[in-house]
Every structure is written in C-alpha cells, then in structure tokens.
Amino acid sequence: MLRMLRFAAAAVVAFAVPFAAAKDREVSIGLQSPVTSMDPHYHNLSPNNSLLLHVYEPLILRDANMKFKPGLAASWRAIDDLTWEFKLRRNVKFHDGTPFTADDVVATYKRVPGVPNSPSSYATFVKQIVETKVVDPYTIIFKTAQPHVLLPSDLAAVYIVPKAVAEKATTEDFNSGKAAIGTGPYKFAEFVHNNRIVLKANYGYWGGEEPWDRITFKILSNSAARVAALLSGDVQMIETVPTSDIAKISADKNFSVADKVSNRVIYVHLNQWKAESAPFVTDKDGKPLAKNPFRDARVRKALSIAINRDAIAERIMEKRAIPAGQLLADSFFGTSRKLKPPKYDPEGAKKLLAEAGYPNGFAITIHGTNNRYINDDKIAQAIAQFYSRAGIQAKVETMPSSVYFNKATAGDFGYMLLGWGTESGEQGSAMRSLLATRDPDKGMGVNNRGRYSNPTFDKQLTDALFTMDEKKREGMLQQAAETVMNDTGLIAIHFEVSTWATAKGLKYTPRTDQYTLATDLKPTK
Amino acid sequence: MLAFTIRRLGQSVFVLVVMAFIVFIGVYAIGNPVELLVNPQADAAERARATAAMGLDKPLAEQFLAFLAGAVRGDLGRSFVFNVPAIQLIMDRLPATLELAAVAMVIAIVIGIPLGLIAGLKPHSVAGRSIMAGSILGFSLPTFWVGLVLIMVFSVQLGWLPPNGRGETVMLLGVPVSFLTADGLAHLAMPAINLALFKLSLLIRLTRAGTREALLQDYVKFARAKGLSSRRVIGVHVLKNILIPIVTVIGLELGSVIAFAIVTESIFAWPGTGKLLIDSINQLDRPVIVAYLLVIVTIFIAVNFLVDLVYSLLDPRVRLGQAAAAH
Numbered sequence: 001m002l003r004m005l006r007f008a009a010a011a012v013v014a015f016a017v018p019f020a021a022a023k024d025r026e027v028s029i030g031l032q033s034p035v036t037s038m039d040p041h042y043h044n045l046s047p048n049n050s051l052l053l054h055v056y057e058p059l060i061l062r063d064a065n066m067k068f069k070p071g072l073a074a075s076w077r078a079i080d081d082l083t084w085e086f087k088l089r090r091n092v093k094f095h096d097g098t099p100f101t102a103d104d105v106v107a108t109y110k111r112v113p114g115v116p117n118s119p120s121s122y123a124t125f126v127k128q129i130v131e132t133k134v135v136d137p138y139t140i141i142f143k144t145a146q147p148h149v150l151l152p153s154d155l156a157a158v159y160i161v162p163k164a165v166a167e168k169a170t171t172e173d174f175n176s177g178k179a180a181i182g183t184g185p186y187k188f189a190e191f192v193h194n195n196r197i198v199l200k201a202n203y204g205y206w207g208g209e210e211p212w213d214r215i216t217f218k219i220l221s222n223s224a225a226r227v228a229a230l231l232s233g234d235v236q237m238i239e240t241v242p243t244s245d246i247a248k249i250s251a252d253k254n255f256s257v258a259d260k261v262s263n264r265v266i267y268v269h270l271n272q273w274k275a276e277s278a279p280f281v282t283d284k285d286g287k288p289l290a291k292n293p294f295r296d297a298r299v300r301k302a303l304s305i306a307i308n309r310d311a312i313a314e315r316i317m318e319k320r321a322i323p324a325g326q327l328l329a330d331s332f333f334g335t336s337r338k339l340k341p342p343k344y345d346p347e348g349a350k351k352l353l354a355e356a357g358y359p360n361g362f363a364i365t366i367h368g369t370n371n372r373y374i375n376d377d378k379i380a381q382a383i384a385q386f387y388s389r390a391g392i393q394a395k396v397e398t399m400p401s402s403v404y405f406n407k408a409t410a411g412d413f414g415y416m417l418l419g420w421g422t423e424s425g426e427q428g429s430a431m432r433s434l435l436a437t438r439d440p441d442k443g444m445g446v447n448n449r450g451r452y453s454n455p456t457f458d459k460q461l462t463d464a465l466f467t468m469d470e471k472k473r474e475g476m477l478q479q480a481a482e483t484v485m486n487d488t489g490l491i492a493i494h495f496e497v498s499t500w501a502t503a504k505g506l507k508y509t510p511r512t513d514q515y516t517l518a519t520d521l522k523p524t525k
Numbered sequence: 526m527l528a529f530t531i532r533r534l535g536q537s538v539f540v541l542v543v544m545a546f547i548v549f550i551g552v553y554a555i556g557n558p559v560e561l562l563v564n565p566q567a568d569a570a571e572r573a574r575a576t577a578a579m580g581l582d583k584p585l586a587e588q589f590l591a592f593l594a595g596a597v598r599g600d601l602g603r604s605f606v607f608n609v610p611a612i613q614l615i616m617d618r619l620p621a622t623l624e625l626a627a628v629a630m631v632i633a634i635v636i637g638i639p640l641g642l643i644a645g646l647k648p649h650s651v652a653g654r655s656i657m658a659g660s661i662l663g664f665s666l667p668t669f670w671v672g673l674v675l676i677m678v679f680s681v682q683l684g685w686l687p688p689n690g691r692g693e694t695v696m697l698l699g700v701p702v703s704f705l706t707a708d709g710l711a712h713l714a715m716p717a718i719n720l721a722l723f724k725l726s727l728l729i730r731l732t733r734a735g736t737r738e739a740l741l742q743d744y745v746k747f748a749r750a751k752g753l754s755s756r757r758v759i760g761v762h763v764l765k766n767i768l769i770p771i772v773t774v775i776g777l778e779l780g781s782v783i784a785f786a787i788v789t790e791s792i793f794a795w796p797g798t799g800k801l802l803i804d805s806i807n808q809l810d811r812p813v814i815v816a817y818l819l820v821i822v823t824i825f826i827a828v829n830f831l832v833d834l835v836y837s838l839l840d841p842r843v844r845l846g847q848a849a850a851a852h
Contacts, residue, residue, distance in 0.1 A: 034804065036606050043606070044564040117578050117608045119562035124571055171608050193607055193614060194804060195796040196690075218690065221804070222791040224673055225689055229794075232680035232688045371807070402809050406556035423566065433566055440569035447565055 025213040027506075030220040030229050030238035031516060034194045039174035040159035040182075041112045044120040046421065049157065050515035051217060054199055055095075056159035056182030059086060059105065060152050064511045064520070065331055066263065066425035068152055072100060072160055072183060081147040081468055088138040092206045094162045095181045095188075101137040107166035112158060115171065125154040147466045149473060153424040185210045185519055194219055199518075215518045230255065230501055237508060239516040241499040243318040243375060249501050259499045260510035261322050261329045264421040266373055267434075268383075268491035269450030270294035270303070271414045280365035280414040284393050289362060294414070294450070298356040300488035305342045306349035306390035307383055313494050316378045320499060324492035326485050327422065327430040331512070334427035334464075334477030339485050341492075349390040361391035367408070368417035370398035374496055380417050383493075408449050416449055419496070421514065428477050431461055435489045450490065457484045530830075537826045544822055545596070548815045549589050557581070558605050558809035579605050592815070601819065602812030606805075611816035615798055619820070620700050621691055622790070622797035626782040628704060628717040633724035634775065641732025642759065648737065656729060663726030672719045672792040679715060687712050689794035716793040720786055724778050731774055735767030742766075768839055776832035780825040 033047040040052045061071035076086045092100040109132070113123035128151060131143035144151065161169070162181055169179030180188035185207060186199035197217045201210055218235060220226040223242040227249070229235045241249060241257060250257045271278040271294060278292045293299045309323035322329060323341035330337060353361055364387075368380040377398040384394035394415075408416050422430040437453040438445035444458075445451075460483055464476035485492070498514045502521070509520040563575045576582050580591070595602060601612045644656040680688035692712035694701035703709025739745055740763065748762045749755075787799035794800075798817060805813040 037608065042608060043562070044567075117603060117605075119558075119575055119579065119605050119608075120564040120567065121571055121574065123574075124564075124567060175609070192796065193609070193617070194801065195794075218794065220689060220794050221800075222794070224669075225676070225792050225794055228673065228676040228681060228688050232676070232684065234680070234688050234690075400807065402556055402561060402807055405560045409560060420565070429566070443568040446568055 025211065026215070027212050027237070027518065027521065028216040028218060028235040029516065029518060029521075030218050030226045030235040032221060032223070032226065032238075032240040034219045034221070035191075035197055035217070037171055037175060038177070038180045038188065038191045038197075039115065039169075039171040040161065041108075041115045041122050042118050042171045042174070044122050044124075044157070046423075046514060050513075050517065051197060052159060052182075053184065053515065054186040054215070054518060055180060055184045055188055056161060057184050058156050058159050059088075060156040062156055062425070062513065064260070064509055066512050068156065071156075072105075076152060078468055079141075082144050084142045084144070084151055086140045086142070088140065089206065090138055092183050093204060094183055095202055096162065098162050098164070100160070100162075100183055102134045102140045103137070104160055104163045104166070105140055106132055106134060107163040108158065108160045111161075111166040117171075122158055125157045128154065147468055149465065149468055150424055150426075150429060153426065153429075157423065186212075186215065189214070210519060211522055212518055227501075230503065233503065236503045236506055237516075237521060238501050239498070240374075241501045243320055246318055246320065246499060254504045255501055256504075256507075257499055257501045258508045258510045259320060259497050260512055261331070262421070262496045262498045262514050263328060263332070263423070263425060263512050264373075264419055264496045264514070265324050265327050265430075266321075266376075266379065266417070266419045266493045266496065267324070267327070268303075268493065269408075269416045269418060269434075269448075270300060270452075270491070271411060271416070271450055272453070273411045273451045278414040279412055280367075282363050284360065284363050286363070293356065293358060293362060296356045297487050298352045299358070300491070301342075302349040302352035302356070302390070303387075303392070304488050304491045305345045305352075306392065307342075307386050307491070307493065308344040309341050309494055310344065311386075312379060312382050316375050316382055317494065317497075320374070320497040321494040322497065324494050326427065326481050326492055327420065327434065328425075328427050329495050329512075332422070332425055332427060334474055334481065336478040336481045336485075338478075338482060341494075344386075346386070346390040353391065361393065363393040363395075364415045365395045365397055365413075366415045366417060367404070367413040368396070368398045369401045369404045372401040372404075373419040376417065376419075379493065383417070411449070411451070417493075418449070420447070423513070425513070426477070427481055428461070428465055428473075431477075431480060431484060432465065435484050436461055452489045454484060454487055454489060457487070457489065533826070533830060537823070540826070541819055541822055542593070544818055545592065545815055546589065548818055549585065549592070549811070552809055552811045552814060553585055556809060558811065561808055562605060596819075601816035604805075604813045605810045606808055606813075607810075611812040612820075614801065614813060615817055615820055618796055618798045618801055620702065621795060622783055622786060622799065624702055624704060625713070625716055625720060625786060625789070625795060625797060626779065628713055629720035629782055629786075630724065630775065630779050632717060632721040633728050633778075636721075637725045637728030638732050638764075638771070641729040642736055642764070644729060645733040645736025645740070646759065648733070657733070660726040660729040663722045663729075666722070668719060668723065668788045669792055671722060672715070672789060675715045675719055676792070686715055688715075691796050716789050716795050719793070720782060720789045724782065727774065727778065728771065731771055732767065735770060736763055739763045739767050765839065769836060772832055772835050772839065776828050776835075780821075780828050783824055784821045 035047050035051045036043045040056045057071050059071055059073035061069050063069050072089050073086045074089045078084050088102060109126045112126050128144045128148040129142045130145045133141040135141060165179045165181055173179035175191055177188045185202055185205045187202045189200045190198040199215045201213045220229055226238045227245050230238045246257055249255050274292055276291055277288055278294050282288055313321040313323050325339040325341040326335055328335050366380045366384055368376050370377040380396045380398055384396045387394040433447045435452055436444040437458050438448045440446050457480055460480035464473050464480055467473040467476060500508050500510055502508050505524055507522055507524050559572060559576050563572055604611050604614055640656050644653040647653045676688045679686045690712060692703045692709035693706045694703045695705050704713055745762050748758045787803050790797045790799040802817050
C-alpha cells in the first residue's frame with residue numbers, strides 16, 4: 001500500500017514538473033467577439049483581422065498607434081503617381097517550410113476577389129491595382145489606374161498565404177487547419193467555431209522569439225462571464241472590460257487594466273435627405289415644420305453645443321471615452337489640432353435656434369442601437385436630457401443593431417446615433433465615407449446616412465485624396481476637416497477607449513486599432 | 526399504433542414547413558444581413574456582390590422554394606457568417622446542449638420528485654416547509670444571477686470548479702460526451718445545476734400538489750385500511766397516479782431546456798446551440814436560424830411522441846389513437 005502511494009506520488013511529481021514548466025509559457029485570452037473563420041480572405045471583420053494577424057502577415061504591419069512598419073515588405077515607395085515598388089523581406093519561411101517570395105503575393109492578391117460566399121470581401125483592398133509586375137523574387141511593382149494614396153493602408157489589410165494555398169484552398173481548408181499556413185509568429189493548432197482558437201509558437205519566426213508556446217483564445221461574449229473567467233484565473237487577459245467593472249478590477253492588486261483611445265468615434269448623423277422635412281422632426285405639438293431644420297448649419301451647431309460631452313465621458317463612460325471634435329483622435333494622420341470638442345453651451349444653443357427661426361425649439365426622436373457600441377443606449381438617453389435643457393424636446397428609441405442599421409441606411413430616422421472605426425487610421429477615409437456627397441459608385445459618401453452635402457468640402461477632400469505627397473496631403477486633409485466640422489457636417493460625440501485587463505505578472509501594450517494581440521502581451525519578470 | 530405514427534408524421538412535416546416559412550418572413554422583415562456582415566467601408570459593387578453571394582438578390586418566394594428544394598435533399602443551406610453547412614454547425618453543438626439538458630433534467634427529477642413527495646406527505650413539518658421555501662427561491666431567482674453567483678463562489682472565491690467551457694470529452698457511441706471524465710464533470714456541474722434549479726422547483730411543487738390531492742382519494746384510504754405498508758401505498762398508489770401530469774411537464778420542460786438554455790450557455794460559455802441561436806439572430810444568419818428551429822421542432826415532436834408512449838405505459842386507460850384501440 002505504502003509503495004503504491006509512493007509510486008503514485010512519484011508519478012504525480014514526474015508528470016507535474018514538465019506540465020508546470022510548460023504552463024509558464026502558456027496563456028489564455030478571453031475575447032468578446034467571435035472569430036468567424038481562419039480564412040484570412042473570407043470575412044473582413046475586425047475580430048478576424050486581429051486574431052489572424054498571429055498566423056498570417058501583410059506586406060505592411062502597423063504599430064500600436066497604427067503607424068506603418070515593415071512587415072513582409074522590407075520597404076516600399078511610390079515611383080510616380082501611379083506606380084509603387086515593394087521590396088520584400090528575404091529569408092522568411094511559411095509555417096510549412098516553403099520560402100516566401102513575390103509569387104506568393106501575386107497569388108494571394110489573385111485569390112482575394114474570388115473567395116466564394118464571402119459576406120464581406122477584401123476585394124476593395126486590391127481592386128485599385130490594375131497591373132502587377134514581378135521584377136525579381138523580392139521586388140514587385142504595382143500599377144494603379146488613378147493616384148491611390150491609400151495603397152499601403154489597403155495592402156496592410158491583406159494577409160499573405162503561400163502560392164499553393166492561394167491557388168487551391170477553400171475556406172473549409174483554412175478552418176480545418178489544412179491550409180492555415182502563414183508567416184506569422186504563431187501557427188494554427190485548433191479552431192472551434194464560436195468557442196476557441198488555439199495557436200502554438202512558430203519557433204522559426206523571422207521577427208524573433210515570442211514569449212508564448214501556446215495561446216488559447218476563448219470566445220466569452222457575455223461580459224460578466226468574461227470578467228469571472230479573469231478573476232478565477234481561467235484566462236490571464238480579457239478584452240473590453242465592462243465599464244462598470246473597471247474600477248473594481250483596477251483596484252485589485254492581482255490585476256491591472258490597460259486602456260488606449262481607439263480609432264472609433266461615436267457620432268450623430270442628421271437626416272438631410274429632403275429640403276422640406278426630416279423623419280421624426282416636428283414642432284412641439286407634433287405638427288410638421290415648414291422645412292428640414294437639419295439643413296441649417298446654425299441648427300446643426302446648436303444640436304452639437306447643447307451636448308455636454310465631458311459629462312458623458314466622465315459619468316456614463318467612466319472616463320473610458322475622450323470628447324471628440326472630429327473623426328479621429330489627435331494622434332492620427334490628417335487630424336487638425338484646431339478642432340477641439342465643442343464646448344457645452346445650452347444658452348448659446350438656444351440663441352442659435354432662435355436665429356434659425358426656432359425660438360421655441362422643436363421635437364426630435366433620437367434613434368440608436370442598444371447592443372453595438374459601449375453604453376450606446378445610455379448615451380442616447382443622456383443626449384435627450386441635455387437637449388431638454390436647450391429647449392429641444394427629444395424622445396429616445398433604441399433597438400438591436402440587426403434592426404437598426406437597415407432603417408438608418410434607408411433614411412428612416414431623423415437623428416441617428418452611430419459609430420465609426422477608421423481602419424486605415426487616416427482621417428481622409430473617414431471623411432470620404434461619412435461626409436462626402438454620396439456617390440457610391442465612386443466610393444464617396446458610402447456611409448453618409450445623413451446625406452450631408454457641401455461642395456467646398458467635397459472639392460478639398462477629393463484634392464487631398466489624390467495628392468501623393470504626404471506632407472501636402474496632411475495639410476489638405478486638415479483643411480477639409482476644419483471646413484466640414486465647423487459646418488457641423490456631423491456631430492462627433494467621443495472616441496471610445498478600448499480596455500484590456502491582465503492578471504498579475506503580465507503586461508499588455510494596448511493598441512488604437514482595438515486588436516487584441518498576444519504578441520503585445522509579455523510577462524513582467 | 527401505426528396509423529397514429531403516420532398521422533403524427535404528416536402533422537409534423539406540415540408544422541416544419543409552416544415554421545420554416547414563418548422564420549423566412551420574420552428574418553426578412555427584421556432586416557438585411559448584408560448591412561451587418563459587409564464591412565462598413567465597402568462600396569456599392571461590394572455590397573451587390575455580397576448580396577448575390579448569399580442569394581439575397583432573388584425574390585423571397587424564390588429563396589424559400591430553393592430552400593425547400595434543398596431541404597428535401599437534406600441540405601439546409603450554408604451559414605452566411607461561417608460559410609459552413611448550417612446543419613453541420615448545429616450538429617457540432619447539439620451533443621453539448623443535449624448533454625447539459627439531460628443532466629439538468631436528471632438532477633431535477635432525482636432531487637425534485639422525492640423532495641416533492643416529502644413536502645406533500647408532511648406539509649406542516651419543518652422539512653416540508655423548508656422544501657417549499659427553497660422551491661420559491663428556485664422559482665424566483667433569475668437564472669443569470671444564480672449562474673454568476675455560482676461562478677463567483679465556486680470558481681472565483683473557492684477555486685473548485687472551472688468557470689466556463691466544456692471539459693474533456695470521450696466518444697460514446699460516436700457522440701462526444703463529457704460526463705464520463707472528471708474534467709468534464711467539473712465543467713458540467715455548475716451549468717447543469719444552474720439550469721436544473723427552475724425545473725427542480727417546478728417538479729417539487731407539482732409532486733407536492735399531486736401527492737396532497739392523491740392522499741385524500743378513496744383508493745389511498747382503502748389501501749391504508751387494507752393494511753398495506755406505507756412504502757407500498759406511497760410508491761404504488763400515490764406516486765404512480767400522480768406521474769401523468771409530472772411526465773407531461775417533464776416532456777415539455779425537456780424540450781424547452783434543450784431549445785432555450787441560452788442564458789446558462791452564454792454565462793458559462795457552454796459550446797451549445799443556444800448561444801449559436803442568439804448569435805445567429807443578432808447577425809440575421811437566416812440559414813442557421815431556420816435549420817436550428819427545424820431541428821428543435823423535430824426534437825419537440827419526438828419528445829411529445831415519447832411522452833404519449835409513456836402515458837400508455839403508466840395508465841392502461843390511455844390508448845394511442847383509435848386504430849390502436851381497434852386491435
């Protein structure tokens with residue numbers, strides 16, 4: 001009996017030691033949103049792009065502030081307005097051992113537009129390229145039909161796979177792991193839909209050794225469950241800490257919270273589709289107004305300065321938001337330092353409304369989502385209260401995003417609370433999508449749900465978008481931003497701040513693109 | 526018996542088709558999945574391409590007929606979001622949900638019926654009163670709150686049980702099950718108890734009420750007068766007679782536990798179908814919603830059929846349809 005016990009104890013020790021050692025280089029991370037596929041060209045969705053960046057890499061990577069840094073391309077430059085030259089990194093191997101060359105890039109870009117059944121394609125990122133020339137295995141030249149300054153930004157979104165995979169693999173092959181071959185710091189180990197993704201280290205990674213042997217990403221959509229998993233030690237890091245738990249977790253010495261301003265702005269579109277009326281906008285007795293008040297810049301400005309952005313950021317967002325006066329925070333390309341968040345001024349708002357011919361205000365309904373952005377329904381409620389102080393009668397109606405976005409796009413709402421994450425990291429593309437006069441075939445104003453239109457601004461923006469010189473373009477974008485924000489083309493409320501919580505002994509370097517990357521998670525000792 | 530089964534089958538197919546149609550209309554009325562799935566930066570051409578890829582450019586009637594044609598061949602369509610067959614997505618998760626539901630029902634039955642009997646036999650004793658008070662708690666505490674409290678106590682404070690996920694599985698008759706491994710049981714305990722709590726209280730109350738009623742019946746008094754042991758009176762005369770309503774409720778509740786374990790599944794990140802359904806509804810992933818509801822309705826129909834069979838075993842007066850009676 002005693003011998004058996006001793007044997008059992010020895011066995012436990014024998015097993016326990018290597019297990020514990022391995023444990024040190026393992027980490028589990030709780031994610032909020034499901035990753036829908038391991039195919040890097042199937043579904044252009046932020047959680048996919050974030051997770052897949054562990055396995056695959058684009059030509060150009062981005063640092064924590066979304067600034068470009070060399071990825072699979074060692075360098076790149078525009079030779080003229082229509083020609084770009086990319087020098088590829090040498091001595092990079094895919095996970096299956098094949099060396100990375102220009103042929104893989106060509107094959108990947110060829111695959112992208114044709115992925116079957118893709119609900120959101122990456123084709124937008126490569127369609128500007130009309131001609132590709134492979135000069136040698138490590139030099140590649142792209143030609144575009146018109147000057148396309150965002151080419152580096154576009155190519156930063158397309159992850160490269162080996163030629164053999166690009167030519168044959170289906171989305172299923174990626175999900176099963178058979179084709180999930182990239183150049184990234186981690187290799188595919190397991191993918192279970194809406195449950196977990198397991199990755200293991202790629203020891204031959206060109207960028208040097210990573211701190212983890214094995215990472216498990218668990219999909220924990222319920223925020224209370226995500227916090228509980230962190231507190232119980234089941235995962236060592238979570239993303240998107242619920243605002244109500246931030247104070248508690250920060251105070252606990254076993255955990256720390258990292259945060260960073262994101263590329264997402266919460267804003268309001270005002271319906272300017274028709275000159276004579278806007279949906280849900282009436283006088284205070286419910287009778288229609290003589291004309292659409294949102295077409296008057298004074299009214300738009302009044303609606304903007306009647307919102308106390310500081311109070312929303314402070315109280316509703318528990319300081320995890322930064323009041324906004326444009327579409328991206330100051331650190332991003334093309335933003336103007338002159339555009340501060342408008343000061344809260346209910347009296348000034350009343351005066352502007354009186355000047356515009358509404359001394360008694362009017363009545364609106366604020367429409368918003370209740371499951372899409374952080375505290376979206378509470379923000380809508382708060383805005384309604386601020387408006388009542390400025391003499392505008394506001395009702396609030398919020399709904400799930402599955403119902404909301406169709407109606408918002410169809411112009412069914414008058415006052416729409418929305419959010420926008422600028423994936424390119426430069427204000428030009430945000431203004432182009434949200435504020436340019438709508439012309440979807442040219443890609444202008446695709447998400448201009450308010451149908452704001454300002455020819456002066458359109459001209460400034462278009463000129464900037466076709467200017468290849470970085471310095472010059474930045475100045476032109478700033479000028480366009482000043483024009484449109486001073487005209488209150490939309491009402492920017494705040495920038496969301498993303499949050500991550502880590503267990504003791506770990507440090508996370510937060511990012512502005514809201515990605516959760518294990519490569520930015522390091523042990524402190 | 527055969528005629529009964531055939532008639533049941535006919536009704537079931539009709540129910541399935543009607544249900545699929547209602548879901549089609551319903552999802553269509555809510556909104557357009559393209560709006561949610563396509564990247565917001567996409568231009569008009571990309572939107573048109575995505576709409577066509579999902580087959581949403583065709584008229585609704587045509588989409589429905591195409592779905593029916595596929596369904597007859599056993600193809601319920603591919604998920605818009607995941608691009609895998611919807612039925613595969615569901616079948617990957619169904620074992621987890623069925624296991625959770627079955628374990629929860631077993632807990633509810635094994636604990637609920639005896640406790641209900643005690644409470645019914647001795648309604649004024651301390652035990653009887655405590656059981657009833659406990660059942661009120663089980664009824665009134667919201668599932669998500671109890672789930673979180675369980676996690677807080679047993680995972681965060683005590684560290685005894687894992688807070689989420691499903692444990693190690695082994696294959697049993699080709700189906701992955703987790704209740705045969707220690708790790709699996711540890712993961713299963715809290716979600717199963719959480720899910721069982723409401724059903725447990727329900728069964729306690731139902732059994733108690735039935736017992737109290739049966740005790741007043743003449744046949745029980747007569748059995749006692751005959752000098753039968755109290756064990757036999759309770760086991761045969763009382764329990765067997767109150768089982769019919771209990772079996773009905775168990776049948777109904779089993780169906781609802783399978784179909785709507787959503788809250789428990791999301792709190793414990795249990796990889797079951799309830800979570801899949803909620804996510805699919807939020808993303809308007811119609812093929813998955815339709816396929817899921819079809820599977821669930823089929824399960825409901827099967828469970829009800831079994832309940833009818835059990836009736837006839839419990840109560841010789843119950844006959845399954847006229848054809849059976851004629852034999």
